[in-house]
Amino acid sequence: MNELVLTILTMCVLGVVLAVILYFVAQKFKVEEDPRIDDVEGMLPGANCGGCGFAGCRAMAEAMVHSDDLSTLYCPVGGAETMRSAAAYLGKSAPEKGPQVATLLCGGSCSKRPKINHYDGAKSCAVVNTLYTGETACIFGCLGYGDCVHSCQFGALTMNPETGLVEVDADKCTACGACVKACPKQLIELRKKWPKNRAVYVACRSKSRGAVVIKACKAGCIGCGKCVKVCPFGAISLENNLAYIDSEKCKLCRKCVNECPTGAIHLINMEPLPKEAKEAKPSAAATSKSEVKTESANKE
Amino acid sequence: MRTFPIGGIHPSDEKAWSKDKAIEVMELPDEVAIQMTQHIGAPATPIVAKGDKVLTGQLIGEAAGFVSANIHSPISGTVTNVEIFPDGQGIRRQMVIIKREGDEWVESIDRSKEIKRECTLSPFEIINKIKSAGVVGMGGATFPTHVKLSIPDGQKAEILIINGVECEPYLTSDYRTMLERGEELLVGVEILMRALSVERAVIGIENNKPDAVAHLNKLIVGGNYRGISVMPLKMRYPQGGEKQLIAAVTGRQVPPPPALPISVGAVVCNASSAVAVYEAVQKNKPLIERVVTITGKNLMHTHNYLVRFGTSYKNFIEHAGGLPEGDVKILNGGPMMGRAVVELSAPLLKGCSGITIVSGREAVRRKEGTCIKCAKCVAACPMGLEPYLLAKLAQNKMWDRAEEHNTVECIECGCCSYTCPSNLPLLDHIRIGKQNVMANIRARAIKK
Numbered sequence: 001m002n003e004l005v006l007t008i009l010t011m012c013v014l015g016v017v018l019a020v021i022l023y024f025v026a027q028k029f030k031v032e033e034d035p036r037i038d039d040v041e042g043m044l045p046g047a048n049c050g051g052c053g054f055a056g057c058r059a060m061a062e063a064m065v066h067s068d069d070l071s072t073l074y075c076p077v078g079g080a081e082t083m084r085s086a087a088a089y090l091g092k093s094a095p096e097k098g099p100q101v102a103t104l105l106c107g108g109s110c111s112k113r114p115k116i117n118h119y120d121g122a123k124s125c126a127v128v129n130t131l132y133t134g135e136t137a138c139i140f141g142c143l144g145y146g147d148c149v150h151s152c153q154f155g156a157l158t159m160n161p162e163t164g165l166v167e168v169d170a171d172k173c174t175a176c177g178a179c180v181k182a183c184p185k186q187l188i189e190l191r192k193k194w195p196k197n198r199a200v201y202v203a204c205r206s207k208s209r210g211a212v213v214i215k216a217c218k219a220g221c222i223g224c225g226k227c228v229k230v231c232p233f234g235a236i237s238l239e240n241n242l243a244y245i246d247s248e249k250c251k252l253c254r255k256c257v258n259e260c261p262t263g264a265i266h267l268i269n270m271e272p273l274p275k276e277a278k279e280a281k282p283s284a285a286a287t288s289k290s291e292v293k294t295e296s297a298n299k300e
Numbered sequence: 301m302r303t304f305p306i307g308g309i310h311p312s313d314e315k316a317w318s319k320d321k322a323i324e325v326m327e328l329p330d331e332v333a334i335q336m337t338q339h340i341g342a343p344a345t346p347i348v349a350k351g352d353k354v355l356t357g358q359l360i361g362e363a364a365g366f367v368s369a370n371i372h373s374p375i376s377g378t379v380t381n382v383e384i385f386p387d388g389q390g391i392r393r394q395m396v397i398i399k400r401e402g403d404e405w406v407e408s409i410d411r412s413k414e415i416k417r418e419c420t421l422s423p424f425e426i427i428n429k430i431k432s433a434g435v436v437g438m439g440g441a442t443f444p445t446h447v448k449l450s451i452p453d454g455q456k457a458e459i460l461i462i463n464g465v466e467c468e469p470y471l472t473s474d475y476r477t478m479l480e481r482g483e484e485l486l487v488g489v490e491i492l493m494r495a496l497s498v499e500r501a502v503i504g505i506e507n508n509k510p511d512a513v514a515h516l517n518k519l520i521v522g523g524n525y526r527g528i529s530v531m532p533l534k535m536r537y538p539q540g541g542e543k544q545l546i547a548a549v550t551g552r553q554v555p556p557p558p559a560l561p562i563s564v565g566a567v568v569c570n571a572s573s574a575v576a577v578y579e580a581v582q583k584n585k586p587l588i589e590r591v592v593t594i595t596g597k598n599l600m601h602t603h604n605y606l607v608r609f610g611t612s613y614k615n616f617i618e619h620a621g622g623l624p625e626g627d628v629k630i631l632n633g634g635p636m637m638g639r640a641v642v643e644l645s646a647p648l649l650k651g652c653s654g655i656t657i658v659s660g661r662e663a664v665r666r667k668e669g670t671c672i673k674c675a676k677c678v679a680a681c682p683m684g685l686e687p688y689l690l691a692k693l694a695q696n697k698m699w700d701r702a703e704e705h706n707t708v709e710c711i712e713c714g715c716c717s718y719t720c721p722s723n724l725p726l727l728d729h730i731r732i733g734k735q736n737v738m739a740n741i742r743a744r745a746i747k748k
Contacts, residue, residue, distance in 0.1 A: 116642065117640075117642045118627070120663065120664060120665045121665065121725055121728055122668075122725035122728040122729065124728075124729075126732050127725070127728040127729065127731075127732060130728070130731050130732055130735065131389070131639070131640070131728070132389035132390050132391070132639070132640065132642055133386070133389060133390030133391055133642070134390070137390075139386070139390055139391070139392065
């Protein structure tokens with residue numbers, strides 16, 4: 001009995017002594033951390049996608065708490081709303097930036113861009129890109145092995161086996177930019193996101209001369225410049241035989257779509273302007289309800 | 301018999317298809333496209349314009365920098381275009397298009413057949429002549445020869461190794477060159493020895509070419525070539541790799557990059573390049589043609605042709621008897637290191653030692669499995685790397701760890717992919733890892 005009491009007593013004394021030591025050690029090596037970091041991290045989406053340029057949401061939260069100027073920081077997944085609430089909590093001003101969506105700038109589907117050779121190696125765009133220029137004659141086009149699809153954490157990208165091109169689900173896309181980095185041909189761009197996921201863009205990145213483009217792909221931009229002339233907002237520029245629509249300047253008037261001879265300008269979730277009524281007001285025409293993807297080339 | 305110490309594989313050599321075909325001179329093409337990047341290093345700068353008349357052997361592309369090579373016109377005629385065209389892999393490159401008119405040569409070129417052995421030039425003059433003739437390593441890597449011969453200060457070459465290994469299956473262009481132009485080769489070796497001031501040269505030849513060994517031995521004894529010897533090597537792929545050949549011949553290991561072969565006192569030069577050196581120094585003839593093998597299991601006629609550079613693949617293949625029926629894979633080079641050609645209008649280059657035609661059925665890749673960690677690739681890697689790990693690191697984009705595991709040492713020989721029982725495309729992934737790691741290293745160097 002005596003031994004038992006002695007053992008229990010020893011353990012208790014030992015516990016108390018160690019607790020006291022631990023208390024002083026904890027005081028000595030205490031890590032001072034801003035409690036706001038935890039709060040800001042809670043406000044962020046917690047996707048840890050790296051779209052902001054930091055290793056994860058916690059790193060982003062630390063950066064937001066420690067920097068005085070939030071203008072260089074932006075969470076593409078949470079968007080303007082998250083940034084606003086986090087900034088309000090921290091008493092700083094949030095950067096104003098509209099929502100964006102990833103867009104594939106290639107319209108060379110299987111029917112438009114015939115294959116000229118057969119590739120049988122590793123199914124990865126990066127591997128194909130180290131070996132040669134791809135199965136079609138276009139050296140700028142989508143390779144179709146879906147490195148971007150694998151890179152997407154939100155399941156927003158899918159490969160359409162019929163067209164051989166990647167499709168973006170604009171509702172799921174958070175514009176984190178992982179696919180932009182994954183594409184070895186730099187075909188994916190983050191563009192301004194319109195209501196109802198409407199979009200007008202040049203689905204081509206070919207800098208080849210028109211004659212070369214036409215041989216390789218029926219849906220490529222040949223650099224004719226017709227769209228540049230017709231654009232009332234100066235949103236379209238032509239460089240290296242390639243037209244580009246600045247999504248910040250574009251007002252979705254769709255005049256360029258009817259002008260394009262190859263159908264390289266894609267119109268998404270909108271009806272094209274009727275051919276005769278080119279002068280129709282953009283606001284009136286923009287009320288169409290079409291939910292189906294409409295490639296202007298199919299309509300012509 | 302000697303060979304390199306670690307790794308390697310034994311693919312069937314398949315040389316029998318074309319090894320008994322004597323070198324034929326291919327008729328001159330009507331039009332050539334001369335690519336300005338036929339070598340490792342900076343692309344040459346074209347110095348001709350549309351409408352210019354050029355002679356055979358005239359300089360048309362000037363080396364841009366030290367690691368670069370001159371490019372000469374392989375035919376005489378008129379320049380019709382200087383433009384960007386796709387090469388064999390479809391990549392856009394600058395090319396000079398020349399339409400042939402007759403066959404007029406630059407006057408200073410000695411076109412006689414007789415062997416001119418005497419050479420009294422100084423090493424500096426020899427290297428200058430090689431540089432102006434645009435000679436590059438003709439085994440495939442196309443490293444400019446004058447750069448190899450310019451030994452950095454403080455280092456000294458002890459041995460010259462001539463690469464007559466031709467370990468790549470199917471190809472026989474170096475073999476035919478050694479048999480038919482042995483005398484020129486040996487004079488070329490003498491000149492190279494003079495340029496490097498070395499006493500000893502070894503010609504490494506694999507033992508599947510015993511007649512080349514015997515023939516060169518006979519010539520060495522008959523011509524009293526001092527310091528040159530022939531070393532038969534045990535057949536094993538990739539013996540023709542520079543570091544593997546040095547290890548096989550001298551037993552010395554070249555340290556990892558950035559060390560060069562000269563750090564163990566060796567300089568390696570391809571057999572065909574030695575012949576080109578002879579022609580450049582003794583005959584003033586620039587590098588405008590080479591022996592190209594066209595071979596394949598189901599090809600009716602295999603050949604070894606002496607072809608002018610710039611001849612299109614299409615023209616060359618049609619001249620050799622056309623393609624067999626059905627799907628084919630056309631390889632620029634052999635089946636191990638060769639690259640598939642997708643653009644047949646592209647021109648033949650200085651580094652093209654052969655065209656291998658593989659039938660569609662043979663070329664099909666077997667279905668990929670999963671890595672079973674059998675470590676066959678580790679045993680096969682001639683650089684002592686761990687290919688399964690490097691491939692995985694590259695797939696997961698772990699560049700830092702890939703760098704720790706020396707991915708940049710990979711010589712892209714393809715032994716790992718060849719030996720993998722799960723048919724994994726290991727090399728394809730490692731190549732991406734290597735590119736990214738090299739880019740990181742370069743970026744760091746610039747930052748510093």
